[in-house]
Amino acid sequence: MHPTSTARLPAPARAGRSHLEEHAIRALWLACALVAVLAVGFILAFLVVYGLPAFAEIGVLEVLLGDSWSPTATPPAFGILPLAVGTLLVTLGAMLFAVPLSVATAIYLGELAPPRVRNLVRPAIELLAGIPSVVFGFFGLIVLVEWLRVSFAVPSGESVLAGSLLLGVMTLPTIISVSEDAISSVPREFREGSLALGATRWQTIRRVVVPSALPGVTAAIILGMGRAIGETMAVMMVTGNAAVIPSPITDVLSPVRTLTGTLGIEMGEVAIGSLHYHALFAVATVLLVITLAVNLGASAILRRLNASATGRGSPSRLAAVLGRPRAGMAVPVLAAVLAAAVAHSVGGLLPALAVFAAGLLLLAAVPRLSRNQAEKAAFLLLYLAVAAVVAILAIILLDIVSKGLPALSWEFLTGSPRDLGRAGGIFPAIVGTLCLVAGAIALALPLGVGAAIHLAEYRRENRLTRLIRSGVDLLNGTPSIVFGLFGFTFFVLYLEFGVSMLAGQVTLGLMVLPTIIRTTEEALRQVPQGLREGSLALGATQWQTVRRVVLPPAAPGILTGTILSVGRAAGETAPILFTAAVFSQRHLPSSLLDPVMALPYHLFVLATNVPGAQQNTYGTALVLILLVGAVYAVTIAVRARYRAAGGAPG
């Protein structure tokens, strides 16, 4: 289309060496990503293969729907139904308790809290997410269960209610954090648009903000649910572990046993290779299928949410949100009926009627309120919920700190345990935990960062990338007890590591791998595409661009993920229960194949099996909290500093 072409300069030649290097590096990251996927596939296949004999011998329906689990009876019965019902009840109870409280808190934090309060409460809640579940279990056993026993005048407080309340508290931080993210990322134009039309703040929150954030809040709830279903230690310590279906089903003071609890209790004592052994794998398979379904559901919702947020359809989205029909009265009426049923089974007919009447009264009153009264009432409820959350968390921390402090002494921190841990110190447990964590991170960090670089930087969205990402999601949703089961059978028994530090490190490493991959990938994606283009446009190779332009700004994010993983690995009990931990050891481990003591396991045994060790138990709990808390505090500080540095020029 334009005149003559004349003198031609030589075309760019290929640079040989750097090409080879690029290909090698690219292959390395791909290999990291593939290892992650293979690990998932292997774990899944392993569980299914080991569970198959149980299904084959007993029958699929008998296993899934059998209403009796008594492996030691003659003849033994391996019906999973009571366990699944137990898990379901405890989880449902936890959600009934946690969802209103945490969504209210999230709304408060996202919409109403003054910045100073928000900046204080938000990290505090994140800190709570880091408290190891065995600490919650210990608190539940000592305080909550006892309180239930006295207040309801029952022989034992170990019950559905105790499990629900405790699990509810444990899922608060997850649901609050993720919901608040969703609420805060509702575009400001939505709020301004609504307020400009003369809506009150509460109307704006209720009709615009919360509906817009609904997919995110839903995902938060599902994630919390996933955590509740997969939780082992805390549940095992407070639900009584009787494999029965409560009768009536609304009897919240009945003991139950969950799927996870069964694995935690019986795996250590089962005869290897027996039908019971395979039945436990069947339990693990069922558990895994449930949690995976729940977690995949959540990540699908989050992914769709992200996709629509980056699209350009904001106005139509607002319209869609405003035009959505409301659920109407069904939900509150259902809630009133449910509350009445529970009150009936706990206290009899009179409290049930009272609860139901109160519910109806409330429903009748609400539509009569004026706009301002409604706003006041709503905000009051929000404040009450926030106060309840803060109070619960404060009570737990105060109890452990006040009773744990007297135990702390130089001897306690540096000595070995004596008299079954009633006296002496916990030094070997501290060392053991540090070794386990160091090994796990040394394994997971290079693999995880490599896989994330592959996913974020060398992406060609194709079937392989999707496979890798689903693999990471699957691994992320796997309950920690399942890792423990896998580690025990594969590393300890099959590879003949024995109960050893190495087996624990590898198991924990697998467990934190998805956290590292996800946070790293997230951090890499935060780096503006413009920087990559700027570097590539200067003729930098892909790897030069990643190394010099993308990784430096992503480093704080990667560090955050790593520290979070350290905290998680330090606090987890279930994965090391059968793979690495022993209760008492005179000497420090001298090789990777020695078993180790570990803080969470030590706490678990002291709390459940050693009467009269209360002071040292509290001391161990406090040390564990301090350790994990310190790790989280560092994370939060790093991020705050990074945010501050990113905000100002330079």
Added chain:
Amino acid sequence: MTGTPAPGTIIETRGLDLWYGPCQALKEITILIPANRVTALIGPSGCGKSTLLRCFNRMNDLVPDCRVAGLALYHGADINAPGYDVVELRKRVGMVFQKPNPFPKSIYENVAYGPRIHGERDRATLDAVVERSLRSAALWDEVEDRLQEPALGLSGGQQQRLCIARTLAVEPDVILMDEPCSALDPIATAKIENLIDDLKKRYTVIIVTHNMQQAARVSEFTGFMYLGELVEYGETLQVFERPAERLTENYITGRFG
């Protein structure tokens, strides 16, 4: 086309098609870009001018689902051929983006980044390259005493000239500019336009712009694009004063509908 001496062609496309997924963004583009001249691409939003620009250094590789057919030649070599060294291409064909995108490093490090990744380690050479590039980008006088300060502390116009300096430091022979002034105020815009005028002595500049006055001021050749097609292409004076196509005339005179 008329009296001007026919310059050598440095970039050329023949029947270039491009799709984003199912949407065709470029249709049968055939264009010859003369060396050491300023060529402007104009047209309404979404007409494909930026997409075409990004074909010249294969920046579209980064866009998922993007497919190219037809020929794009740089110095007569097919840049989409398998085995063609895209890194080397981007070194030769530099790019300045719509939004200034300095790296979160110091001013000095931003400019030195290119030479460094291409293997230059000698400090004195780097110093010289940085100074020369910043001078060429008409930024030296404003930043010479704060080279170690973060680039993000510069104003928008300065950041954009820094990005130009960063491109010059690699010593390309073509500079692609994707609406380089759209995020800038009129004074900063004037500075960049003067700069472009200087640059054409040594470089081939291809500039995408929304602003027709800007195209008229800085370019010698102008291509008008509409809905993914190159409607008209010729000397700027002729395109603006005696457009051959009705569509071009409507666009230039603001009677667009």
